[in-house]
Amino acid sequence: xxxxxxxxxxxxxxxxxxxxxxxxxxxxxxxxxxxxxxxxxxxxxxxxxxxxxxxxxxxxxxxxxxxxxxxxxxxxxxxxxxxxxxxxxxxxxxxxxxxxxxxxxxxxxxxxxxxxxxxxxxxxxxxxxxxxxxxxxxxxxxxxxxxxxxxxxxxxxxxx
Amino acid sequence: xxxxxxxxxxxxxxxxxxxxxxxxxxxxxxxxxxxxxxxxxxxxxxxxxxxxxxxxxxxxxxxxxxxxxxxxxxxxxxxxxxxxxxxxxxxxxxxxxxxxxxxxxxxxxxxxxxxxxxxxxxxxxxxxxxxxxxxxxxxxxxxxxxxxxxxxxxxxxxxxxxxxxxxxxxxxxxxxxxxxxxxxxxxxxxxxxxxxxxxxxxxxxxxxxxxxxxxxxxxxxxxxxxxxxxxxxxxxxxxxxxxxxxxxxxxxxxxxxxxxxxxxxxxxxxxxxxxxxxxxxxxxxxxxxxxxxxxxxxxxxxxxxxxxxxxxxxxxxxxxxxxxxxxxxxxxxxxxxxxxxxxxxxxxxxxxxxxxxxxxxxxxxxxxxxxxxxxxxxxxxxxxxxxxxxxxxxxxxxxxxxxxxxxxxxxxxxxxxxxxxxxxxxxxxxxxxxxxxxxxxxxxxxxxxxx
Ligand SMILES: Cc1cc2nc3c(=O)[nH]c(=O)nc-3n(C[C@H](O)[C@H](O)[C@H](O)COP(=O)(O)O)c2cc1C
Ligand code: SF4
Ligand code: FES
Numbered sequence: 001x002x003x004x005x006x007x008x009x010x011x012x013x014x015x016x017x018x019x020x021x022x023x024x025x026x027x028x029x030x031x032x033x034x035x036x037x038x039x040x041x042x043x044x045x046x047x048x049x050x051x052x053x054x055x056x057x058x059x060x061x062x063x064x065x066x067x068x069x070x071x072x073x074x075x076x077x078x079x080x081x082x083x084x085x086x087x088x089x090x091x092x093x094x095x096x097x098x099x100x101x102x103x104x105x106x107x108x109x110x111x112x113x114x115x116x117x118x119x120x121x122x123x124x125x126x127x128x129x130x131x132x133x134x135x136x137x138x139x140x141x142x143x144x145x146x147x148x149x150x151x152x153x154x155x156x157x158x159x160x
Numbered sequence: 161x162x163x164x165x166x167x168x169x170x171x172x173x174x175x176x177x178x179x180x181x182x183x184x185x186x187x188x189x190x191x192x193x194x195x196x197x198x199x200x201x202x203x204x205x206x207x208x209x210x211x212x213x214x215x216x217x218x219x220x221x222x223x224x225x226x227x228x229x230x231x232x233x234x235x236x237x238x239x240x241x242x243x244x245x246x247x248x249x250x251x252x253x254x255x256x257x258x259x260x261x262x263x264x265x266x267x268x269x270x271x272x273x274x275x276x277x278x279x280x281x282x283x284x285x286x287x288x289x290x291x292x293x294x295x296x297x298x299x300x301x302x303x304x305x306x307x308x309x310x311x312x313x314x315x316x317x318x319x320x321x322x323x324x325x326x327x328x329x330x331x332x333x334x335x336x337x338x339x340x341x342x343x344x345x346x347x348x349x350x351x352x353x354x355x356x357x358x359x360x361x362x363x364x365x366x367x368x369x370x371x372x373x374x375x376x377x378x379x380x381x382x383x384x385x386x387x388x389x390x391x392x393x394x395x396x397x398x399x400x401x402x403x404x405x406x407x408x409x410x411x412x413x414x415x416x417x418x419x420x421x422x423x424x425x426x427x428x429x430x431x432x433x434x435x436x437x438x439x440x441x442x443x444x445x446x447x448x449x450x451x452x453x454x455x456x457x458x459x460x461x462x463x464x465x466x467x468x469x470x471x472x473x474x475x476x477x478x479x480x481x482x483x484x485x486x487x488x489x490x491x492x493x494x495x496x497x498x499x500x501x502x503x504x505x506x507x508x509x510x511x512x513x514x515x516x517x518x519x520x521x522x523x524x525x526x527x528x529x530x531x532x533x534x535x536x537x538x539x540x541x542x543x544x545x546x547x548x549x550x551x552x553x554x555x556x557x558x559x560x561x562x563x564x565x566x567x568x569x570x571x572x573x574x575x576x577x578x579x580x581x582x583x584x585x586x587x588x589x590x591x592x593x594x595x596x597x598x599x600x601x602x603x604x605x606x607x608x609x610x611x
Binding site: 019024029065084093130 | 252290331344346363415433
C-alpha cells in the first residue's frame with residue numbers, strides 16, 4: 001500500500017532549512033510540526049510518519065511530542081481563522097467567560113469546535129500575555145483587545 | 161517615585177522604536193561596543209554580579225552568580241536560552257519589550273552570551289506572540305546585517321548566532337528545564353535537578369536560561385554600570401543574611417479591576433498601593449479592592465489590607481505569598497466571589513500541569529473537581545480542609561514534585577482559603593444547606609460545559 005506523500009517539496013525544504021540550527025535532528029520536531037500546521041492547518045498522521053522519516057526518528061517519537069502540545073490539530077484542519085478567547089484570571093475578571101459563551105452561541109459551536117462552513121475554530125486559551133487588554137482574543141495573528149460582545153459579533157459576521 | 165526616569169520603557173512611545181535605526185539613535189549598541197572593545201567575559205560576569213541583578217523570570221536568582229556555575233574553561237559548546245515563553249497569568253512585560261524595543265533585548269542577550277562564552281542562543285518564544293515574533297525576527301536580521309551577530313562580531317573574534325524557536329501553547333515550557341526538553345523536540349517535561357542546566361542543559365551541554373527582561377537589564381548595566389543599577393531599588397535586609405537585595409528598575413504589569421491597566425516601570429520596592437494609585441489610576445468604577453495577586457497567579461494573594469506590601473523580592477513573602485514572581489499585579493474588586501477566583505486559578509493549573517508527577521497531576525485536577533462542586537452549590541466544609549491539604553502538600557517546597565508549577569498551584573489554594581475562610585464557609589453553607597456537613601465521600605459532578 002503506497003500512500004500519497006503529504007509533505008510537499010516546499011515543506012520539506014522549509015523543514016530542512018532548520019537542520020543547521022541544532023546539533024540534533026530531533027530538535028527540528030517542533031519547527032517541522034509548525035511548518036506542516038501552517039500549511040495544512042493540521043498535522044495528519046501520515047505527515048507525522050513523513051516528518052519522522054526526515055528527522056530519522058520513530059513516528060511514535062514525533063507523535064509523542066505532537067500530542068503533548070494541545071496546539072496541533074490532527075484529525076481535521078482547524079478553521080480558516082483560529083480564535084483563542086483568553087479565559088485566565090485578568091480576562092476572567094473582565095468578562096471572559098461571558099464573552100466565550102456569547103461567541104459560542106453566535107457561531108453555533110462548542111469551545112474547541114469548528115463551524116460547519118470551516119470559517120472559524122473557536123477555542124479558549126490560557127493567558128495570552130495581553131492582560132492589559134482584557135478580555136482579549138487572538139485570531140490567527142491578530143490580537144483583539146478589550147473585546148465587547150458587539151465587536152465579537154462583528155468579528156464573526158466578517159469572517160470569510 | 162516621581163523623579164524616577166524609565167529606562168527599560170524609555171523609548172517605547174516612538175513609532176519606530178522597534179527598528180535598529182531608532183535604537184541606535186538613542187544610544188543603542190554602544191554598550192555592546194564597549195564590552196567587545198575591551199572587556200573580557202569574566203569582566204562582564206563580575207560587572208553583572210556586582211550590580212546585584214536578580215533574574216526577572218520569577219525565581220529571582222542572582223544572574224551573575226548563575227553564570228559562574230558554568231564549568232570553568234569549558235571547550236564548548238555552551239548554549240544560551242532566552243526564555244520568552246511568558247505565560248504566567250497576569251504577565252505581559254516581555255511582550256512589550258519584544259514588540260516595542262526588541263533591540264534592547266537582543267543587545268542584552270549578545271552581551272550575556274559573550275559573558276558566558278555561549279556561541280549559540282535559542283530565543284524560545286511562546287506561540288501566541290505573533291507581533292513580537294515578527295519584530296524580534298526583523299531585529300535579529302538587522303543585527304546580522306550590521307555585524308552585531310554572526311562571525312567575528314565587530315572584529316572582536318567573538319561569534320554568535322541567535323535562532324528563534326517557537327513554542328506551541330504550553331505554560332510548562334517556561335520552566336527552564338521544560339523549555340530545554342521542548343527545545344530538544346520532546347514533550348516539555350521538566351527535569352529533575354541537579355544537574356542544573358549550567359552543568360548539563362540543552363543537548364547535554366552547559367546552558368544558561370535567562371528571562372527577556374533580565375537580558376534587557378544586562379544591556380543597561382553594560383551602559384551605565386553596576387553602581388547606577390544599585391542606586392535603584394531596595395538594599396538587603398541587614399537582619400536577613402540570605403537576602404540579596406532587590407536592585408534596579410522593574411516592569412510591573414497591572415491588570416484586572418484597575419482604571420488604567422498597563423505595564424509600568426518603577427524602582428523595585430514600590431508598594432501595591434503606590435502602583436495602584438500612582439500608576440493605575442485607582443480601582444475601577446470607584447469600587448474598593450478585595451485582594452490582589454502580587455506577581456502572577458502562582459504567587460497567591462494579598463488582601464486589600466496588605467497592599468502596603470513592598471513589591472521587591474522579599475516583600476510578598478512577608479505576607480504569606482510565594483514571592484514576587486513576575487511582579488504582575490492583578491487587582492480583584494469587592495464584587496468578586498473568592499469561589500470564582502479560586503475556581504479560575506484551579507482551572508488554569510489543572511489544565512497546565514504537565515502530568516509527570518502524581519501529586520501535581522492528581523492534586524490540581526482534584527482541586528478543580530472540588531471547586532466545580534463548590535461553585536455548583538454542592539460544596540462541603542470538608543472540601544475546604546481537603547483543598548488546604550492539597551495546597552500544603554503540593555510542590556517543590558514540601559518536596560513532592562519535580563518543578564515549581566505545583567507550588568504555584570498550591571499558593572492560591574492556601575492563601576485564598578486561609579485569608580478568606582469565612583467567605584468560603586458562608587458560601588458553602590448558603591449554597592448547600594442540606595449537605596455542607598457531609599464528610600463521607602461524594603461523587604464527582606459531571607463536567608459542566610461552557611453553557
Ligand atoms: C511553571 C513555571 C513556569 C515558568 N515560566 C517562565 C516564563 O514564562 N518565563 C521565564 O522567564 N521564566 C519562567 N519560569 C522561571 C524559569 O524556570 C527560570 O527560572 C527563568 O527563566 C530564569 O531566568 P532569570 O534568572 O533571568 O529569571 C517558570 C518557572 C516555572 C516553575
Ligand atoms: S510539578 Fe507538575 S508541572 Fe512540574 S513536572 Fe511535576 S507534574 Fe509537571
Ligand atoms: S489573563 Fe487574559 S491575556 Fe492574560
